[in-house]
Amino acid sequence: MAQTEKWIKSFEHFSKKITDEKSFLNELDSAIGDGDHGSNLTRGVAAVNEKLEQQSYDNLSDLFKDIGMVLVSKVGGASGPLYGSAFISMAKQSKESDDISSLLSSGLDGITKRGKAETGEKTMVDVWAPAVDALKEGTLDQSVIDSALESTKDMKATKGRASYLGDRSIGHIDPGAQSSAYFFESLLEAGVTDE
Amino acid sequence: MAQTEKWIKSFEHFSKKITDEKSFLNELDSAIGDGDHGSNLTRGVAAVNEKLEQQSYDNLSDLFKDIGMVLVSKVGGASGPLYGSAFISMAKQSKESDDISSLLSSGLDGITKRGKAETGEKTMVDVWAPAVDALKEGTLDQSVIDSALESTKDMKATKGRASYLGDRSIGHIDPGAQSSAYFFESLLEAGVTDE
Amino acid sequence: MEKTGIIIVSHVYEIAEGIHRLIKEVAADVDVQVVGGVDIKEIGTSFDTTLAAINNSSAKNLLAFYDLGSAKMNLEMAVEMSDKTVKIYDVPVVEGSYTAAALLQAGVNQENIEEQLEEMHNVK
Amino acid sequence: MEKTGIIIVSHVYEIAEGIHRLIKEVAADVDVQVVGGVDIKEIGTSFDTTLAAINNSSAKNLLAFYDLGSAKMNLEMAVEMSDKTVKIYDVPVVEGSYTAAALLQAGVNQENIEEQLEEMHNVK
Numbered sequence A, B: 001m002a003q004t005e006k007w008i009k010s011f012e013h014f015s016k017k018i019t020d021e022k023s024f025l026n027e028l029d030s031a032i033g034d035g036d037h038g039s040n041l042t043r044g045v046a047a048v049n050e051k052l053e054q055q056s057y058d059n060l061s062d063l064f065k066d067i068g069m070v071l072v073s074k075v076g077g078a079s080g081p082l083y084g085s086a087f088i089s090m091a092k093q094s095k096e097s098d099d100i101s102s103l104l105s106s107g108l109d110g111i112t113k114r115g116k117a118e119t120g121e122k123t124m125v126d127v128w129a130p131a132v133d134a135l136k137e138g139t140l141d142q143s144v145i146d147s148a149l150e151s152t153k154d155m156k157a158t159k160g161r162a163s164y165l166g167d168r169s170i171g172h173i174d175p176g177a178q179s180s181a182y183f184f185e186s187l188l189e190a191g192v193t194d195e
Numbered sequence C, D: 001m002e003k004t005g006i007i008i009v010s011h012v013y014e015i016a017e018g019i020h021r022l023i024k025e026v027a028a029d030v031d032v033q034v035v036g037g038v039d040i041k042e043i044g045t046s047f048d049t050t051l052a053a054i055n056n057s058s059a060k061n062l063l064a065f066y067d068l069g070s071a072k073m074n075l076e077m078a079v080e081m082s083d084k085t086v087k088i089y090d091v092p093v094v095e096g097s098y099t100a101a102a103l104l105q106a107g108v109n110q111e112n113i114e115e116q117l118e119e120m121h122n123v124k
């Protein structure tokens, strides 16, 4: 299967997980934010799916660019420009290489360039960074994702809405980390990570 | 004529000046504020006049209190709580004495307690303070009022909306100082200041 | 523990209503009272609507926020005439009230909320 | 001299509209563009409405203000894709944009406006 098809498959998995777990993501966001992370991303992936149905893609760059642009326009929350920047960054990188770890490494750069978060600040970066590291070493699996996600629980948020809560943000899983866990699980399930 | 009647007469003069000079006061306020000082006070004095028509007063304290309460409710701008506090303060003081300089000195205290402005900050205080000083010495006349008012022109505002303009507030008469000049002129015209 | 609420006084009707919407999203259980404008059309603030909002709160203890100086004057007068405990904070009206509301919702006490607000103290 | 305008991005429709009213009172001649919410009902911000507002301004040079961090991200993306000069200020959205507008109306240049904004700098 061509890389574009695998990526589209992966996005389908991601969409389904997000949509199925909309309430759960909202719940996570209610505890330390404004309770809309699931609704935001569900709106975003629905708009992406509409776009993908209308178009066919023969290269990753066009696919990623469309996904990214739809997400920044439709999501509404911080996760919009963040996931959007990840895809736009991957669109650029895919012109150089379609190596999975170099692509996702660029995606992570897009996120950190946009949101200026480092690891340990209780954001989606705390899933993306260890996942990209594992990809580089060829060791990404469910357990890597699970433990990265779990690690956000004890962190104190210093970026995004959760940062307003200071110490009270401790003890909760970060919603963006949860949706990012779904994102990497989808990559595994669609076989994007297979060589 | 009893003091209450003289004060009511004086407020009539003040009302007429404010209403006649509404546009001019708005114009002064446009230069260094939001352009509503004339409209604010015109609304305020109209509401006071309505109240005064319905009531008769045999003591200064009730009169001042009613004027003050109507002004804080109806004026809408900073001048509402400031003139309002002046009258509410005079209402208290009038139970001790109806001496004009002690009354107006309390009025000034009400203004500075509320607005925390000292002289030189380009506010109504720059007319009230020299006028009260002159009253204490029995020397209040039109020229004292005129020169106090004029002095606000070269001041830099450090209180109220005009303070946002910094140096650009210099070169304009302060609107609240102008309405306060009308206030003291009205006292002179109604003979409140005569012994 | 005594219930703590929030009051916001803005010069403009829409700003007050908008902050109310923004805050309720993160602080559904906090009593938030807002006053905006002299009325729906006229920009400004007034003493009596401010006092009414303070009295309207189900909380006896209130944290107060405002936009421009004259709103603070009306707040101070209203506080003097109310028998509730109201503390006025000289912090950005949107950012400050949002922070306080989110922390109240999370059960943080006033002292700790003040520490966080202190960082955004502003000459207004 | 090049014309300088203002753009304000808020999470809430009413906050943006309200700030617009507050500002126009003291800065009638300044081009002020506002974006509030994902739309009139939905709280949030989006990249394309922000870009549209930047392009809609009659000014080539813009001072930008926002309420919460995600609005800043959308602003930054929009700025990158626009060919106007837009500088984003991390200051209180109401108080900061009011100050900038009043000073622009008075003919103060950007450098001096920034000095005044500097005093209200905030970690947002």
Ligand SMILES: Nc1ncnc2c1ncn2[C@@H]1O[C@H](COP(=O)(O)OP(=O)(O)O)[C@@H](O)[C@H]1O
Binding pocket: A029, A033, A034, A036, A037, A040, A041, A076, A077, A078, A079, A080, A082, A111, A114, A115, A116, A117, A122, A123, A124, A125, A159, A160, A161, A174, A175, A176, A177, D069, D070
């Ligand atoms: N500066 C940032 N850098 C990285 N991730 C961030 C940042 N700010 C927020 N996030 C992520 O976004 C998630 C919240 O997304 P969402 O609820 O859609 O946005 P909003 O907070 O605007 O409602 C957080 O859980 C966090 O993972």
Ligand SMILES: Nc1ncnc2c1ncn2[C@@H]1O[C@H](COP(=O)(O)OP(=O)(O)O)[C@@H](O)[C@H]1O
Binding pocket: B029, B033, B034, B036, B037, B038, B040, B041, B076, B077, B078, B079, B080, B082, B111, B114, B115, B116, B117, B122, B123, B124, B125, B159, B160, B161, B174, B175, B176, B177, C069, C070
């Ligand atoms: N802190 C203050 N102390 C004393 N006077 C003040 C203060 N703030 C404003 N003023 C006076 O109020 C006047 C403006 O009144 P007004 O236009 O009715 O209020 P606003 O500025 O709210 O529109 C100013 O010209 C000044 O004289």
Ligand SMILES: [Mg+2]
Binding pocket: A029, A033, A034, A035, A036, A037, A077
């Ligand atoms: Mg959210």
Ligand SMILES: [Mg+2]
Binding pocket: A034, A036, A076, A077, A078, D043, D044
């Ligand atoms: Mg949101």
Ligand SMILES: [Mg+2]
Binding pocket: B029, B033, B034, B035, B036, B037, B077
């Ligand atoms: Mg005014």
Ligand SMILES: [Mg+2]
Binding pocket: B034, B036, B076, B077, B078, C043, C044
């Ligand atoms: Mg006004």
